[in-house]
Amino acid sequence: MTAHLKLQGVWKRFGGATILQDVSFEVAAGRVLGVIGPNGSGKTTMINVLNGVHRPTKGTITLGDDRIDGGSAHKLIRAGISRTFQNPRVFQSLTLLDNLLMVTEGMGRSGASTQRAHELLDFVGLGELATAVASEVSGGQKKLAEFARALMTSPRLVLMDEPFAGIHPNIKEDLMARIRETCDRDGITYVVVSHEVSELVDLSDEFLCLAEGKVLATGDPREVSADPTVIEAYLGTALGAA
Amino acid sequence: MPLPTASRWSRSGLLARRRVVERAGWASLVVVVGLLVAFGLTTGQLGTLRIATTALMYVVLTEAWSVLGGYGGYLNFGMAMFFGVGAYTTAIVAKEASIPPLETVVAAGVVAGLLAVAVGLPSLRLRGAYFAIVTFVLTLAVQQLVMVLGITNGSLGLYLQPLALSARAADQLYFFIFLGFALLVALGVRQIGRSRFGAALVAIREDEDAAEVLGVPTTRVKLIAFVVAAVLAGMVGCLYAAQLYYIEPVGTFQFSVSLNVVVAAIVGGAQSWVGPLLGASATQVLSQELLTHTQGVDGTLALGGLLVIFARFVPGGIAGFFRRRRGTKVSL
Numbered sequence: 153m154t155a156h157l158k159l160q161g162v163w164k165r166f167g168g169a170t171i172l173q174d175v176s177f178e179v180a181a182g183r184v185l186g187v188i189g190p191n192g193s194g195k196t197t198m199i200n201v202l203n204g205v206h207r208p209t210k211g212t213i214t215l216g217d218d219r220i221d222g223g224s225a226h227k228l229i230r231a232g233i234s235r236t237f238q239n240p241r242v243f244q245s246l247t248l249l250d251n252l253l254m255v256t257e258g259m260g261r262s263g264a265s266t267q268r269a270h271e272l273l274d275f276v277g278l279g280e281l282a283t284a285v286a287s288e289v290s291g292g293q294k295k296l297a298e299f300a301r302a303l304m305t306s307p308r309l310v311l312m313d314e315p316f317a318g319i320h321p322n323i324k325e326d327l328m329a330r331i332r333e334t335c336d337r338d339g340i341t342y343v344v345v346s347h348e349v350s351e352l353v354d355l356s357d358e359f360l361c362l363a364e365g366k367v368l369a370t371g372d373p374r375e376v377s378a379d380p381t382v383i384e385a386y387l388g389t390a391l392g393a394a
Numbered sequence: 395m396p397l398p399t400a401s402r403w404s405r406s407g408l409l410a411r412r413r414v415v416e417r418a419g420w421a422s423l424v425v426v427v428g429l430l431v432a433f434g435l436t437t438g439q440l441g442t443l444r445i446a447t448t449a450l451m452y453v454v455l456t457e458a459w460s461v462l463g464g465y466g467g468y469l470n471f472g473m474a475m476f477f478g479v480g481a482y483t484t485a486i487v488a489k490e491a492s493i494p495p496l497e498t499v500v501a502a503g504v505v506a507g508l509l510a511v512a513v514g515l516p517s518l519r520l521r522g523a524y525f526a527i528v529t530f531v532l533t534l535a536v537q538q539l540v541m542v543l544g545i546t547n548g549s550l551g552l553y554l555q556p557l558a559l560s561a562r563a564a565d566q567l568y569f570f571i572f573l574g575f576a577l578l579v580a581l582g583v584r585q586i587g588r589s590r591f592g593a594a595l596v597a598i599r600e601d602e603d604a605a606e607v608l609g610v611p612t613t614r615v616k617l618i619a620f621v622v623a624a625v626l627a628g629m630v631g632c633l634y635a636a637q638l639y640y641i642e643p644v645g646t647f648q649f650s651v652s653l654n655v656v657v658a659a660i661v662g663g664a665q666s667w668v669g670p671l672l673g674a675s676a677t678q679v680l681s682q683e684l685l686t687h688t689q690g691v692d693g694t695l696a697l698g699g700l701l702v703i704f705a706r707f708v709p710g711g712i713a714g715f716f717r718r719r720r721g722t723k724v725s726l
Contacts, residue, residue, distance in 0.1 A: 203607055229609035243600035254597050255608050305609070 156181050157202075157309055157341055162211030162221070164194075164201055164365075171197045173365045175211070179358065181308075182339035184331065186356030186373055188349055190386050194365040195345040196238065199311045202343065203235045204228040215309055232308030236315060240294035244287040248278055248297045251286055255304045272300040276330055292319035296327060303334065312344045316351050328355050349377050361385065419668065427577065434569045441686070443565050447637075449678035450572035451630055455651070456658040456670035457579045458626035462619035463656070464664025465592055467599030469522075472513070472529030474651035475536050476506040476624040480631025481641050485552040486545060495554045495636035499629050506628025507621045509536075514620040518613060521602070530652070537647035551642025554635055568637045575633070576671075579626060584667040586622075595619055650694075654678070657701050663711025672712045 157179040164172040171194045179185040189195050200206045202213065204225040213221040218231055243251050252269035273279050276296040281289055286297065295315060302310050312331075316324045328351065334340045346352045352359075352373065359376035361368040363385040369376045376382055430446070437443050455473055462468045480502035487502075488495040517528045540546045557564050586592045594615045597605035606612045635641050654677065662673020677697060684696055708715050 205603075205607065224611075225607045226609050226611045229607065235607055237604070241601045241604035243597060243604070245600060246596070254593055301608070 156214075156216060157185075157343070158212075158214045159202075160212045162198075162201065162213060163209045164197055164206060165209045171365050172201065172208070175362070175365070175367055177360055177367060177370055179341055179343065181216075181341055182335055183357040184335055184342040184344060184355055186352040186359045187343060187345045187362065188347070188352065188359065188377070188382070189362035189368070192364075193362040193385075195362055196313055197365075198362065199235065199313050199343070199345060202309075202311055203233050229305055229307075232306070233311065234302040234305045234307035234309070235311040236295070236298045236302050236313060238314040238317065240291065240298045242286040242294050242297050242301070245285065247283050247285055248273060248289065248300075249282040251297055252301050252304045255301055269300075269304060272303055273297070275303075276300045277326055290320075292323035295319055296323065299327060299330065307340060309341045309343070312342065314346055315344060316346055316348045324351065331355060353377055427573075430573055431570075434566055434573065440562060440565050443569055445679065445682040445686075447565065447569045447572050448682060449675050450569070450576045451634065452654060452658055452674040452678045453576040453671055454572065454579050454630050455627055455655045456662070456664075456674040457576070457583045457667065458623040458630075459655045460583060460659055460664045460667070460670050461586055461595070461622050462616065463623075463659055464666075464669065465587060465595035465599060466616060466619050468518075468616065468620075469526040469656070470529050470620070470623065471526050471649075471652045471656065472533050473623065473627050473655045474647050474649060475513075475529070475533040476510065476627035477631040477634070477651055478533075478540070478643070478647040479509055479536065480506045480628030481635035481646050482540060482546055482552070482631075483628065484632040484635045485554050485641055488554055489552070494557075495632065495639070496557075499632045502632035503625040503629040506631070507625040510621045510624030511617065514617045518616045518620060530649070533647060533649065533652065537643050540643045540647065546643070549643060551640060551646075554639040554641075556639040557636075564637075568633065571633060575629075580667050580671055583670070587667055591615065591618070654681070654697070657697050659711070661700055661704050661711055663713030663715070665710065666713045669711050669713035676712070
């Protein structure tokens with residue numbers, strides 16, 4: 153179930169634009185890696201490269217013993233990689249329950265999958281909204297439903313892009329608690345991208361700061377977030393001057 | 395034993411209500427089919443029989459279209475292309491192999507399916523209006539090709555060997571062929587809607603990027619749906635050519651075939667197998683009646699008006715309207 157994530161020398165270019173430059177890091181199984189960096193630093197591209205939406209131009213990515221670079225998104229879910237999006241991408245006209253069932257069984261199925269879907273909705277606090285249509289629930293509830301859907305695939309690695317943006321503080325707290333719980337209990341590895349540094353410091357075991365597509369700093373969350381070069385990157389100082 | 399949550403109760407209540415409605419629906423379908431069979435056997439009005447046959451033809455085309463267009467949310471204006479290719483395949487194969495046109499139905503479906511693979515691989519990378527435009531333009535391109543090729547006899551068209559039957563017997567035969575075909579295809583589309591393949595298409599319609607990262611091989615699923623629609627349209631084209639025993643490029647590849655299918659799907663509701671049955675029947679009977687009793691342009695205007703009204707006020711079509719009325723919230 154658990155797996156160690158390792159990136160070695162990962163590059164991503166789109167035409168003449170280099171978005172990721174020689175990115176290397178490791179995350180031990182069952183740990184939370186918080187990823188910070190200013191806008192345009194390559195955080196979302198890194199998530200997209202990790203789950204196969206984009207193929208890396210160069211470099212290797214392994215999850216446990218499996219090479220996952222170059223795999224397409226729909227195949228990597230079978231390697232145990234799941235994700236959530238910056239703007240929750242739930243299936244709007246379906247119920248929350250069907251959103252979860254869609255992942256494993258298709259709609260209208262019963263049995264073990266339905267039970268697991270109900271358990272996961274209960275787990276994220278949406279049990280009473282199982283038959284609510286996704287378009288009718290709040291933005292925060294959509295984020296929770298999307299998180300439950302990500303867990304529906306029994307993942308080894310969950311990638312989360314801005315999970316705390318624009319949601320009620322209580323839901324934010326619940327979401328952080330559920331991430332931590334599944335991490336500690338099930339050994340799921342998380343890579344969480346967020347601009348909300350204080351929340352991410354509380355949640356993460358390790359930090360990674362990206363700037364202009366390069367790894368600027370890695371290590372203990374409090375140390376990285378207090379690093380002068382990281383602060384300068386956020387304030388817009390040129391990387392070369394740091 | 396843990397108590398069920400409120401959500402579980404409400405879902406089971408919803409399912410029980412759906413079962414009752416489904417049984418009523420099946421009973422209605424059996425009655426309608428029985429009435430159609432009686433009509434086909436006893437009617438003396440060949441004009442009415444032909445209108446009913448055309449409506450059934452559009453039921454098949456709209457059901458076929460709904461696999462990608464309704465479940466998958468891809469607006470396909472290329473049904474006329476596959477329909478026409480099927481018709482021409484029948485005419486050419488029947489002539490070259492000296493066999494009755496009806497025996498070429500598989501060949502017509504296969505050729506249309508192969509064309510769909512060739513066209514679908516590049517065009518299904520496009521989304522929304524771009525895909526719709528490409529399918530429309532390709533239809534025109536294939537039509538132009540047929541007009542200049544020697545094997546298709548250019549704009550003069552091709553004649554087929556008619557059945558050695560009286561006009562009445564032939565019309566009855568094609569009525570029952572299309573009735574059986576429509577029933578088979580409708581039930582097949584119903585099964586697709588309940589399968590993992592159908593669920594994958596719904597996921598694509600809802601959010602293609604999310605579907606991809608949730609494990610749906612989106613390109614493959616879309617291509618299969620596109621090919622299914624093309625194969626069925628090709629087979630319908632075969633039956634159309636065999637029935638008319640003369641085809642030419644302008645009439646066979648006319649855009650109104652694609653447009654009628656889209657209008658029928660929007661009026662009936664494309665996101666279930668019932669919608670195309672209702673939509674194709676209603677729009678074809680209406681347009682054929684208007685065509686018979688008024689000038690042709692009135693029929694086109696009426697269909698255009700229907701399209702605007704349903705797109706604006708009843709976006710789920712007739713089937714979607716009733717589904718919402720009975721409180722069903724799921725899409726399949």
